[in-house]
Amino acid sequence: MREAPDSLLSLSGVHTHIGEYHILQGVDLEVPRGGITVLLGRNGAGKTTTLRTIMGLWKASQGRVVFAGQDIAGKATPDIARRGIAYVPESMAVFSDLTVRENLHLAAISGPMDTARLEWIFGFFPALKKFWNYPAGNLSGGQKQMVAIARAIVEQRQLLLVDEPTKGLAPAIVQNLIEAFRQVKENSTTILLVEQNFNFVRQLGDTVAVMDDGRIVHTGTMAELAADDALQQRLLGLSLAAHQ
Numbered sequence: 001m002r003e004a005p006d007s008l009l010s011l012s013g014v015h016t017h018i019g020e021y022h023i024l025q026g027v028d029l030e031v032p033r034g035g036i037t038v039l040l041g042r043n044g045a046g047k048t049t050t051l052r053t054i055m056g057l058w059k060a061s062q063g064r065v066v067f068a069g070q071d072i073a074g075k076a077t078p079d080i081a082r083r084g085i086a087y088v089p090e091s092m093a094v095f096s097d098l099t100v101r102e103n104l105h106l107a108a109i110s111g112p113m114d115t116a117r118l119e120w121i122f123g124f125f126p127a128l129k130k131f132w133n134y135p136a137g138n139l140s141g142g143q144k145q146m147v148a149i150a151r152a153i154v155e156q157r158q159l160l161l162v163d164e165p166t167k168g169l170a171p172a173i174v175q176n177l178i179e180a181f182r183q184v185k186e187n188s189t190t191i192l193l194v195e196q197n198f199n200f201v202r203q204l205g206d207t208v209a210v211m212d213d214g215r216i217v218h219t220g221t222m223a224e225l226a227a228d229d230a231l232q233q234r235l236l237g238l239s240l241a242a243h244q
């Protein structure tokens with residue numbers, strides 16, 4: 001495994017059990033500060049479990065999860081969130097009965113929403129401005145995903161964890177998300193992105209880690225993986241072909 005010069009998040013030897021199942025089996029993962037790290041791997045490899053373990057939603061049974069220099073393994077989820085990590089789960093967590101405005105208002109935990117920051121978000125998610133006073137439940141899947149991501153970034157966070165944001169979305173919306181994640185990164189938020197859609201993440205990722213059977217089996221730069229068809233085939237196999 002390569003040494004990252006400046007990791008904002010670092011997992012070493014992380015094991016997670018879910019009930020009787022041993023899911024993460026010694027995960028070593030470095031997330032360089034200021035970049036977009038993409039976590040790839042087939043269904044069931046352990047990507048979601050990795051994000052949930054970072055957030056403290058599953059407790060690591062062994063190993064270290066170091067965020068901004070402090071071991072957060074074993075800490076409670078609200079504590080981990082307050083340290084500056086936001087999480088967008090795969091299920092697009094929005095309050096359907098509440099308006100877009102109310103959804104974002106509830107996510108702004110440290111005070112009133114910052115209007116300049118909202119305008120910045122509307123710049124890459126204009127639909128949110130358009131449907132500001134509509135119930136989030138009435139929006140399309142792509143627009144709900146925008147609400148979920150906007151909730152996570154309505155305040156400045158150090159690290160954004162996002163689980164398969166493009167799942168089921170139309171190509172035009174995927175382009176929106178590419179622009180959004182680029183802007184979030186430019187605004188000094190580090191991103192750890194779980195995806196199966198390689199054509200999406202090859203345009204975004206700086207570094208890449210590939211998981212299989214609860215372990216990281218490859219780490220490197222996205223540029224290197226994107227340029228190497230044989231490596232893609234070997235590491236991603238059918239999951240890559242399925243998205244071409």
Ligand SMILES: Nc1ncnc2c1ncn2[C@@H]1O[C@H](COP(=O)(O)OP(=O)(O)OP(=O)(O)O)[C@@H](O)[C@H]1O
Pocket residue numbers: 018019021023041042043044045046047048049050
């Ligand atoms: N609540 C649970 N109880 C038992 N096993 C679980 C639970 N959640 C996940 N698993 C198992 O853990 C393994 C890893 O699942 P995980 O969701 O982390 O994979 P993933 O890489 O995110 O896959 P996907 O792309 O399908 O979401 C799978 O074998 C899954 O069946």
